[in-house]
Amino acid sequence: MLNKTGVPTLEDIQTVSPSEERLKKGPVAIIECFQEIPCNPCTEACKQGAIRPMEDINNLPKLDLDKCNGCGVCLSRCPGLAIFIVDASYSDTEAIVRIPYEYYPVPQVGEKVVGLNRAGDELGTFEVSKVQSGGQKNKTYTIWLIVPQSLAMEVRGLRLRSTEIQPKETIVCRCEDITLGEIQALIKEGYSTIDEIKRAARAGMGPCQGRTCRMLIAQELAKFYSIPVGEVLMPTFRPTVKPVKLGTYAGGE
Amino acid sequence: MRITEHPILEFQRGEEVTFFFEGQELKGFEGETIAAALHAAGIKVLGHSPNMHRPRGLFCAIGNCSSCLMVVNGEPNIRICVEKLKPGMRVETQQGKGCLK
Amino acid sequence: MKEIEILVIGGGPAGLSAATAAANLGASVLVLERDGKPGGQLVKQTHKFFGSKKQYAGDRGYQIGNLLIDECEKNPKVEVWTDSTALGIYEDGVVTAEGQGKHLKIKPKKIIVATGASEKMIAFPNNDLPGIYGAGAVQTLMNVYGIVPGKRVLMIGAGNIGLIVSYQLMQAGVEIAGIIEASPTIGGYLVHASKIRRAGVPILTSHTIIEAYGQESVEGAKICQLDAQWQPIPGSEQDLNVDVICLAVGLSPLTELCFQADCQMKYVPELSGHVPIRNESLETTRPGLYVAGDVSGVEEASSAMVEGRLAGICAAYSLGYGTDEAPKLQREALAELSELRAGPAGQKTVKGIMKLMDKGGAAC
Numbered sequence: 001m002l003n004k005t006g007v008p009t010l011e012d013i014q015t016v017s018p019s020e021e022r023l024k025k026g027p028v029a030i031i032e033c034f035q036e037i038p039c040n041p042c043t044e045a046c047k048q049g050a051i052r053p054m055e056d057i058n059n060l061p062k063l064d065l066d067k068c069n070g071c072g073v074c075l076s077r078c079p080g081l082a083i084f085i086v087d088a089s090y091s092d093t094e095a096i097v098r099i100p101y102e103y104y105p106v107p108q109v110g111e112k113v114v115g116l117n118r119a120g121d122e123l124g125t126f127e128v129s130k131v132q133s134g135g136q137k138n139k140t141y142t143i144w145l146i147v148p149q150s151l152a153m154e155v156r157g158l159r160l161r162s163t164e165i166q167p168k169e170t171i172v173c174r175c176e177d178i179t180l181g182e183i184q185a186l187i188k189e190g191y192s193t194i195d196e197i198k199r200a201a202r203a204g205m206g207p208c209q210g211r212t213c214r215m216l217i218a219q220e221l222a223k224f225y226s227i228p229v230g231e232v233l234m235p236t237f238r239p240t241v242k243p244v245k246l247g248t249y250a251g252g253e
Numbered sequence: 254m255r256i257t258e259h260p261i262l263e264f265q266r267g268e269e270v271t272f273f274f275e276g277q278e279l280k281g282f283e284g285e286t287i288a289a290a291l292h293a294a295g296i297k298v299l300g301h302s303p304n305m306h307r308p309r310g311l312f313c314a315i316g317n318c319s320s321c322l323m324v325v326n327g328e329p330n331i332r333i334c335v336e337k338l339k340p341g342m343r344v345e346t347q348q349g350k351g352c353l354k
Numbered sequence: 355m356k357e358i359e360i361l362v363i364g365g366g367p368a369g370l371s372a373a374t375a376a377a378n379l380g381a382s383v384l385v386l387e388r389d390g391k392p393g394g395q396l397v398k399q400t401h402k403f404f405g406s407k408k409q410y411a412g413d414r415g416y417q418i419g420n421l422l423i424d425e426c427e428k429n430p431k432v433e434v435w436t437d438s439t440a441l442g443i444y445e446d447g448v449v450t451a452e453g454q455g456k457h458l459k460i461k462p463k464k465i466i467v468a469t470g471a472s473e474k475m476i477a478f479p480n481n482d483l484p485g486i487y488g489a490g491a492v493q494t495l496m497n498v499y500g501i502v503p504g505k506r507v508l509m510i511g512a513g514n515i516g517l518i519v520s521y522q523l524m525q526a527g528v529e530i531a532g533i534i535e536a537s538p539t540i541g542g543y544l545v546h547a548s549k550i551r552r553a554g555v556p557i558l559t560s561h562t563i564i565e566a567y568g569q570e571s572v573e574g575a576k577i578c579q580l581d582a583q584w585q586p587i588p589g590s591e592q593d594l595n596v597d598v599i600c601l602a603v604g605l606s607p608l609t610e611l612c613f614q615a616d617c618q619m620k621y622v623p624e625l626s627g628h629v630p631i632r633n634e635s636l637e638t639t640r641p642g643l644y645v646a647g648d649v650s651g652v653e654e655a656s657s658a659m660v661e662g663r664l665a666g667i668c669a670a671y672s673l674g675y676g677t678d679e680a681p682k683l684q685r686e687a688l689a690e691l692s693e694l695r696a697g698p699a700g701q702k703t704v705k706g707i708m709k710l711m712d713k714g715g716a717a718c
Binding site for chain 3: 112114122125169170171172174180209211212213215216219228229230231234237238239240241242244248249251252253
């Protein structure tokens, strides 16, 4: 039951599923909006006149499948992220499903991501064929996924495949207790060299003098700026290479 | 745990000595590091980190990484992976960066 | 202030070989060794070494270490200061050190930096838990002090160090839950790998660690498989019940002193990190400062010894020693290095050195 699980039922889906024939013709919007709420941006968005104006703003949207050319403008406008575009004409075996996406990071063209069904179950790994930005204000990205024909009406979500390590639990600098998350946040803020990060966070200024964390920070910078690690500016190296007691200086040469 | 028999190596251990870990009496051998003696006694947690209080253990064992800093005879920040064990030593876990008494 | 002709920083295979070679030509040499006993990482190596007879092939690492120490000790021109760590190299050529609790200054005519390498770290959740060790630490505990780190180990990295340390752990009676390696192929010598496989230890290539877990120390690890793009494959996760995680993910040249000395540095992945640019005589862009061994690019102990010898000869020669025999000895050492690096295993190093020296053609 949709209202118990948040997952639309098969019957729900059937009410909005185009015929096989229509699907084969080319891209078409699938409006998976099953609850009457006061909302109509899709009707405003549609320049083809395919989503008819509503008499009552609480009405469910109605799509004229013949007029819809699958342009996808409605997809990026729907506040409920309930509109998908399916193009079963992509190839004999594969279809394109366009999915609204509002997470970070945004997948890249060519990247393989995990396709999810409406319940969030994994359906397989699929390639991203196109990424459309929603623009400065709208911000909703449209991600084009290449999926098998049989899954065109199933894949409705995606997750980036790298089970990205949880940055909060990952220590980069153990002397000063600094996590990967903190380093990534600083880099995002614009700290662009190891020296800057060192000054801002003290990473690398502990008793080990950066031996454990230096190259990990370099790797993060390289990743962020898409440059080879070798191009990351190394910090300044000064004596001494290990902590020395003041007493040692006092009693020495 | 100590290795007693080894296919390649023979371990020549020094005199057995007594030392203290958090007040508890332990045995070790002269010539070995404090870290070795603690490990032989099954002690892996050597202290806790300064801000997040995460447990810290031995990591590099050759004085590079500073993960093993402990308080020895009242003096903090001793790299116990390179500091040799001496009879009667008082070894204590270090919380954070240590302070001077 | 101590004045000396040649200062060797680091008493491992490269440093000891450098000291003996330079002293044999007549130079006075001082070796700084931070540990209580020289020999570097050789003292922990229980396996028989590869290479040729010239690099003591067939002998076990710790035996070679003892041989090198003996040679140094019986040479009156060599002085070895143990428990002494070089702290800095200054503009005026003075090297400071902490020696047996004292602050010391040394004014050498030539410096050979043979500081070796330090272990690389990787980022994963709870990578700081007690029970996670660098492979070298496990070797130290096990082979120097005769203490095992735990009961069941996950080894990360199937390069030579990962394979060798796994084998050594088994020799000490410790169970290896598995060896995982992120790249699709085993990086170390395959004879090492086969030796471990036939003892029943799985080697999982294209696998990585997702996280370590445990309250106060390691209680387990989650690993998963990687696809051809090095991305985790969903559903391939495995939970391993281990109390030790050993990281053998490579070494970085320990080049802080070279950076300090303002040597021109270059990042060369084939040599495992930032290394000083040097010429065929192993002299860096700072005149009179030579490098040898892992600090000039991570390699095997066998080549470290030859590089050490080469640096020692070149440094002594530059001081006017060995005018007759030095050039010949240099050529011999260079030939040995080429030989050691000639096979497929050495190609990476050769490529790295070519990049370092910015040469299109042949490099030693």
